[in-house]
Amino acid sequence: xxxxxxTSADVxxxxxxPESVYHSRRDFMKVGAAGAAxxxxxxxxxxxxxxxxxxxxxxxxxxxxKFTVDPAVDKLNTYEQITSFNNFYEFGTDxxxxxxxxxxxxxxxxxxxxxxxxxxxxxxxxEKLVDFKQLEERVYRHRCVEGWSMVMPWxxxxxxxxxxxxxxxxxxxxxEFHTLLRPGEMFGQKTGVLQWPYVEGLRMDEAMHPLAFMVxxxxxxxxxxxxxxxxxxxIPWKYGFKSGKSIVRIRFTETMPRNTWAVQxxxxxxxxxxxNPEVDHPRWSQARETRLPSLLRNRPTLLFxxxxxxxxxxxAGMDKKVLFY
Amino acid sequence: MLKAGYAQLSRLLNxxxxxxxxxxxxxxxxxVPALMLGWKFWHDQxxxxxxKTLLHDSGENALGMLFAALSVTPIRRVFKVNGIxxxxxxxxxxxFFYALAHVCIYLGLDQLCYSFETCExxxxxxxxxKRKFIFMxxxxxxxxxxxxxxxxxxxxxxxxxxxxxxxxxxxxxxxxAVIHFVWIQKSDISEPLQWAGWxxxxxxxxxxxxxxxxxxxxxxxxxxx
Numbered sequence: 341x342x343x344x345x346x347t348s349a350d351v352x353x354x355x356x357x358p359e360s361v362y363h364s365r366r367d368f369m370k371v372g373a374a375g376a377a378x379x380x381x382x383x384x385x386x387x388x389x390x391x392x393x394x395x396x397x398x399x400x401x402x403x404x405x406k407f408t409v410d411p412a413v414d415k416l417n418t419y420e421q422i423t424s425f426n427n428f429y430e431f432g433t434d435x436x437x438x439x440x441x442x443x444x445x446x447x448x449x450x451x452x453x454x455x456x457x458x459x460x461x462x463x464x465x466x467e468k469l470v471d472f473k474q475l476e477e478r479v480y481r482h483r484c485v486e487g488w489s490m491v492m493p494w495x496x497x498x499x500x501x502x503x504x505x506x507x508x509x510x511x512x513x514x515x516e517f518h519t520l521l522r523p524g525e526m527f528g529q530k531t532g533v534l535q536w537p538y539v540e541g542l543r544m545d546e547a548m549h550p551l552a553f554m555v556x557x558x559x560x561x562x563x564x565x566x567x568x569x570x571x572x573x574x575i576p577w578k579y580g581f582k583s584g585k586s587i588v589r590i591r592f593t594e595t596m597p598r599n600t601w602a603v604q605x606x607x608x609x610x611x612x613x614x615x616n617p618e619v620d621h622p623r624w625s626q627a628r629e630t631r632l633p634s635l636l637r638n639r640p641t642l643l644f645x646x647x648x649x650x651x652x653x654x655x656a657g658m659d660k661k662v663l664f665y
Numbered sequence: 666m667l668k669a670g671y672a673q674l675s676r677l678l679n680x681x682x683x684x685x686x687x688x689x690x691x692x693x694x695x696x697v698p699a700l701m702l703g704w705k706f707w708h709d710q711x712x713x714x715x716x717k718t719l720l721h722d723s724g725e726n727a728l729g730m731l732f733a734a735l736s737v738t739p740i741r742r743v744f745k746v747n748g749i750x751x752x753x754x755x756x757x758x759x760x761f762f763y764a765l766a767h768v769c770i771y772l773g774l775d776q777l778c779y780s781f782e783t784c785e786x787x788x789x790x791x792x793x794x795k796r797k798f799i800f801m802x803x804x805x806x807x808x809x810x811x812x813x814x815x816x817x818x819x820x821x822x823x824x825x826x827x828x829x830x831x832x833x834x835x836x837x838x839x840x841x842a843v844i845h846f847v848w849i850q851k852s853d854i855s856e857p858l859q860w861a862g863w864x865x866x867x868x869x870x871x872x873x874x875x876x877x878x879x880x881x882x883x884x885x886x887x888x889x890x
Contacts, residue, residue, distance in 0.1 A: 425713035433853035435714070486851070488714055533853045604852055623796055623848070625788060635715045637775045638783070 399495050399557035401475035407551070408479040409491060416479065417490040419559045421633060426566045427484065428585060429534055430519065430526035437528070438566035444525045445586065447570045456516075456592035459507035466571055469502050470556055477560070478553060483615050483645045485579035487637065488630045494574055495557030500548045508544065508592045516541040516597045517573055518589035534600055540584035541597025541611070542575065543654075551576060551650055577647040579613045614655070615645035675744045682748030691752045695759040698726040699766070716774050723767040728842055730760035731809070732863055735839060739870040754816050757835070761813035764806050798848035805841035808834050839864055 428438035431445075452469055455461045475495050483489045503515065521537035523529040529536045546552060553574045556563055563569040568585025575582050581601050601609035608622050617627045617640065630637045644651050681687060702722055705711050711718040734756035741749050776792070778784035792799050812832055814820070821828050843864055846857035 421713045429853075433851075436712075488717075531853075620795075623798060625792065627788065628785075630714065630716055632713050633715060635711075635719075635774055636777065636779075637716060638777055 397560070398472040398475055399562055400560045401477050401495050401557070403493075404476040404478055407476075407553075409481065414479075414481055414491045417492055417632060422490060422492050422558060423564045423566055425490075425632065427486075427580065428528075428566060428568070430528045430536075430538065430586075431566070432528050433533060441527065442565035442569075444527075445520070445522070445565050445569075446525060447565060447586075450570050450588075452571065452587060453589045454506050454591075455589070457509040457512035457594060458592045459509065460505065466556070469505065470497055470554060470571070471501065472556075474501065475557065480553065480574055480576040481645055482574070482576065482580055482583075483629060483641065485581055485609070485613070485621060485626075487624060487626070487628075488632050489639070489641075489645075490632050493559055494553060494555045495560065495563075496553050496555040496574075498550060499552040499554045499573060500550070502554050503547060503590075506590065506592075511594050512544060512592035514541050514543055514593050514595070514597050515547045516589070516591040516593060517584040517587045518591070519568075519584050520586045520588045534604055537588075538584060538600045539597060540573075540582055540599045541593075542582070544592075545654055546575070549651060549654065551647060577614060577644040577651045579615060581609070582613050614651075615641060616643055617641040618643075619660075671744075675746065678740070678744050678746040679748060682746050682751075687748070688752055688755070692755060695730060695756070698722070698729075698763070716770070719770045720767065720775070723763055723770055724846070727760055727763035727767055728846070728860055730756055730763055731835070731839055731842065732860070732867070734760055735835065735864075735867050739867055739874070742874055743870065758813055758816055761809045764809050768802075768806055798845050801841045801848060802845040805838045805845060808838035808841070812838070836868070 424439045425435045426438040427435065428442065431438040431441040450466050452464045452466065453462075454464055474497055476497070477493055477495050479491060479493045481489060481491055508515070517540050519538035519540075520526065521529065523536075542552065553576075555568070555572045555574050556570060558564065558567055563572065565586075568583075568587075571587045572585040573583050573587070582599075596611055599609075599611055602611055615626075620626055626641055628637050629639050629641045631639045642648070684690070702711075702719065706715075706719075734753055737749055737753040737756065740746060772778045772784075772789065776785045776789050778789075793803055794800065812835060815824065815828065815831060824831060843857055843860050846860065847854050850857060
């Protein structure tokens, strides 16, 4: 048997958007999206706030050079890969289900309920929470607890910029992010594979960390539904399930949130879920990962998914065993 | 009505099983999943996670062939299709072939044993001993290997009565394989549950037939008089 061993370096070039094209496309969007073209784009994107598009495409945001990767080591996954391979059980447990069914989710209008220990509770439009003039692009590694990883260019704002507007009280130790519950549009919620709605949470200092990102766009465009439109978080040093999608509620609490996977299978998933190659999932090793679309599980997993220098001070003095599960 | 339908189905199955190209056709059918995987592989059609696709599809095909082999005797007995028996061994050996491919993909691509230097020997030992789902899979694979080796006519002759006893282990392999599938799932076990349902049905038919056989006492002379 002849094995054609493919590595990430062997991705056919046709599958990759050359960076020059990607950036020129964004420049085109920025420059040319005025007037009629802007309105057309607004219609096409079906965005959160259509009038914003009349000016320019806000998602074509500048890259923040402090939050990117070395393209020689971490190659961007294509838009097609990032939007066709998703864990979003609200639409089914197959990775291709979200791509197929997420368009049923109505993301306009979209409001977020803010409650708990903060001074500014209430119902917020997305534009009230996220400053679309401050959007920036960041390239993050994403490591799933299942053992695969990707690299994606998100567009968004630091979670801190959102939470600061809500003025969390000193008593607030944690913050919860609840995903939309709408079984009529999210058929997976009619099954018992998980408890709905999906809830995730972070300790306040984790949520306030500069790396913790509130995402509204991908590849210079509005965030596709299957990736958690219109509003999701991405916490790149934690396993993917910590990053809740399609957020409709933000709640500040004093007690540790009971996040969905930890409720579902407490023996396998905990609250912290920091990426660590030395702490195995009870059923599989976390030492290596498959950097999609590689055919090999040959990439060593890095402590805190490679963000250790930035985040490990958050966990100084904490029990290692507790932290990584 | 029901009886007529049964007779018709039985006739149809017999016609199929007695077709002179039945065996070659089943053989060709068994190669289709492998050819399709190969085609997808060469044309980059295995999806975003090609390793997962290869592992899942080879495993599922192994399970499918194993269950097809297990279904032969119940179908033969229930529908009185003796001709079907001649493909049972072939299906079993094909099941072993797909299981072998499944194990090779795991060892070669997941545990990097495509070359000696990259092979994670310790990780494999750890995986097999520590991960109960891999341990279950290994039980199923070991049994299938043993049964494939002893599937030849020579071994049937040599083992005589014991051959049948030995090959009843196929049910242990099937149960282990289904448990292996259940245990790898994160939370949605609907897919492996379908296999479990099929297995339960096959076992139920087996039990029913053996009870029927035991209770069917030969007619006594007195009854004839």
